[in-house]
Amino acid sequence: MTFATLPSARFAPIPLGPEIRIWPPVVLAPMAGVTNYPYRKICKDYGAGLCVSEMVSSRGILEGHDRTWKLAQFGLGERPRSIQIFGCDPIAMGESATRLREELDIDHIDINFGCPVPKITRKGMGAAAVVDSQNFRKVVRAVVRAAEPVPVTIKVRIGMSDDLITFREAGRVAEGEGCAYIALHGRTAKQMYSGKARWEFIRELKELVKIPVLGNGDIFEAPDALRMIRDTGCDGVVIGRGCLGNPWLFRNLKRLFDGTGEANRPPIEELVGVMREHFRLLVSHYSQTPRSAALMMRKFGTWYVRGLQGAAMLRTRFQAIEVEEDLERILEEVLCLGYESGFRDPNEGTRDLRLNE
Numbered sequence: 001m002t003f004a005t006l007p008s009a010r011f012a013p014i015p016l017g018p019e020i021r022i023w024p025p026v027v028l029a030p031m032a033g034v035t036n037y038p039y040r041k042i043c044k045d046y047g048a049g050l051c052v053s054e055m056v057s058s059r060g061i062l063e064g065h066d067r068t069w070k071l072a073q074f075g076l077g078e079r080p081r082s083i084q085i086f087g088c089d090p091i092a093m094g095e096s097a098t099r100l101r102e103e104l105d106i107d108h109i110d111i112n113f114g115c116p117v118p119k120i121t122r123k124g125m126g127a128a129a130v131v132d133s134q135n136f137r138k139v140v141r142a143v144v145r146a147a148e149p150v151p152v153t154i155k156v157r158i159g160m161s162d163d164l165i166t167f168r169e170a171g172r173v174a175e176g177e178g179c180a181y182i183a184l185h186g187r188t189a190k191q192m193y194s195g196k197a198r199w200e201f202i203r204e205l206k207e208l209v210k211i212p213v214l215g216n217g218d219i220f221e222a223p224d225a226l227r228m229i230r231d232t233g234c235d236g237v238v239i240g241r242g243c244l245g246n247p248w249l250f251r252n253l254k255r256l257f258d259g260t261g262e263a264n265r266p267p268i269e270e271l272v273g274v275m276r277e278h279f280r281l282l283v284s285h286y287s288q289t290p291r292s293a294a295l296m297m298r299k300f301g302t303w304y305v306r307g308l309q310g311a312a313m314l315r316t317r318f319q320a321i322e323v324e325e326d327l328e329r330i331l332e333e334v335l336c337l338g339y340e341s342g343f344r345d346p347n348e349g350t351r352d353l354r355l356n357e
């Protein structure tokens with residue numbers, strides 16, 4: 001099926017509480033160190049239906065940690081204000097939801113039940129929080145009640161390991177406790193990011209619950225989203241690694257869901273323009289010196305130049321930028337480059353993209 005022939009009527013906006021409709025049904029995944037306001041703004045402007053903050057600790061919120069409250073900052077005029085929290089203590093989770101509702105005027109809370117990092121799971125948080133199903137239910141209930149009327153959603157993995165599958169119970173609890181949707185990443189915590197996301201579990205979850213199900217895992221180009229929806233019947237998709245250095249994926253997806261046009265990759269001038277914009281937003285949002293924003297751009301820059309001719313050399317140069325002028329020098333060079341043939345063909349299926357690329 002091509003973009004042109006896609007029947008857009010098959011798709012519907014996903015309700016998120018009484019006020020918000022997610023359209024297109026495409027969510028920017030919460031990603032630590034990535035989905036702060038600057039990147040959320042870029043993705044939103046390119047058409048993401050909902051942009052969720054990186055995960056913030058419920059304890060950090062309650063204890064007033066500076067770093068946590070910085071992570072929870074929204075941009076001027078940013079709506080909806082969508083924040084992801086993590087923790088496993090029902091009381092602390094409920095109280096942090098109350099604080100966020102009262103003090104940050106948030107519009108949506110997502111709960112992280114998918115983090116696979118041992119530092120988190122060892123403390124019973126992230127993906128491990130679903131294992132104790134009674135406590136898990138208490139956490140979800142506490143957040144839903146404290147957040148009211150703000151809608152609450154959860155994001156889970158299929159389980160801790162193949163021997164400890166938890167997504168079915170997660171689905172039943174999410175539905176029973178009044179979550180607005182459940183997002184499922186089709187891997188276990190043990191898998192981290194290895195192997196392929198198992199979309200068949202997304203399909204199973206969709207058949208199990210009546211609340212909207214969002215599928216997550218291995219969407220790298222717009223047609224992947226279409227395949228996931230077709231194969232699983234899910235209501236929408238959540239996109240993580242596929243949009244790193246590639247916010248145009250959201251534009252392509254919006255066109256796909258609106259049925260308004262072809263996917264394409266950005267001309268180099270646009271790519272450079274977005275890198276400049278990203279840097280400017282990092283400087284202004286964090287009220288930082290251009291130097292510390294330049295340091296943050298090291299990571300983002302290496303993602304943006306993926307697939308350009310000479311990308312390996314550019315990545316090395318990005319790793320060394322110290323000041324804005326270093327960034328500008330690289331961008332001037334990028335303007336003279338082209339893409340490697342075949343790269344970022346927006347109509348291609350899944351590319352093999354790894355975190356450490």
Ligand SMILES: Cc1cc2nc3c(=O)[nH]c(=O)nc-3n(C[C@H](O)[C@H](O)[C@H](O)COP(=O)(O)O)c2cc1C
Binds near residue numbers: 030112114155238
């Ligand atoms: C750098 C990075 C940071 C992440 N941080 C979070 C996070 O804070 N909260 C969360 O729920 N998932 C986090 N994830 C997982 C993603 O939200 C997503 O579930 C996962 O990457 C699978 O989707 P993908 O195949 O589209 O990348 C992170 C992933 C990456 C790559």
